[in-house]
Amino acid sequence: MTASKDDKTPQVLYSCYYQRTREGEHFIPEHVFSYQISGTMTAWDAKNTYHSKEGDFRLSVRNRLAKFAKQPPENGEFKVISLFLDQETLQEISREINYTAKKTTLDITAIPIASNPLYVSFMESLLAYLQLPQENNQELLRLKIKEAVYLLIKINPELKDILFDFSEPGKIDLEAFMNKNFHFNVHLKRFAYLTGRSLATFKRDFQKIFQDTPSHWLQQRRLQEAYYLISNKAKTPSEVYIDVGFEDLSHFSFAFKKKYGVSPSKV
Structure with a gap:
């Protein structure tokens, strides 16, 4: 959309x-x-x-x-x-x-x-x-x-x-929501809105819960999921990168190799 x-x-x-x-x-x-x-x-x-x-x-x-x-x-x-x-x-x-x-x-x-x-x-x-x-x-x-x-x-x-339901999302459990929805590729302001928070409050609450910034945590969590899908489910990098929330294959491959020391195609 x-x-x-x-x-x-x-x-x-x-x-x-x-x-x-x-x-x-x-x-x-x-x-x-x-x-x-x-x-x-x-x-x-x-x-x-x-x-x-x-x-x-x-x-x-x-x-x-x-x-x-x-x-x-x-x-x-x-x-x-x-x-x-x-x-x-x-x-x-x-x-x-x-x-x-x-x-x-x-x-x-x-x-x-x-x-x-x-x-x-x-x-x-x-x-x-x-x-x-x-x-x-x-x-x-x-x-x-x-x-x-x-x-x-x-x-x-x-x-x-x-x-005709014009209500906005209320404040919900941030940790449960992010662990459930990390693989959706949306801006942080969307995650903040859907959890009933301003962007500033979202970032502050996120740091308290995960001891990390939202952007860094999202990338690492997506890479972990990608590694699991490639190594345990025999998925290919081209099948995985969109599914876990990356926008393009080259960015995914670069980030994957930086984290794991090997390109995703070699796993």
């Missing part, structure tokens, strides 16, 4: 890939309503794995850490339409319908949504809008996002308590 949490521009993305990709930040900043046109997508968080195939609809839940693998069909393209349902629009709609969300204990990253002719026709109508120049199209896209929300709560009213 590549939308910024602070970006007020309506986000409607039409993505095409000819090759398998696992790129992108591992943080979902806003709810995302998606339609899988072709190809497959696999997403996984710290607990579950989620699969989407051609024709599937899904809602990715905001403030979650997840990795995504996008696989095009044989001799074809991976295609998906994604609408980022920003908090401003959702708050506006919650006021319009006078709805206050009930507290939920949802612990899921991606919610499959059953196909419906209204969803299909709506997504198909978006393709025409996406052909227009973006700078002249923002208000139209904003209205389409609003239309999508109204469709969702009309067809799947059980989603109201998810879409």
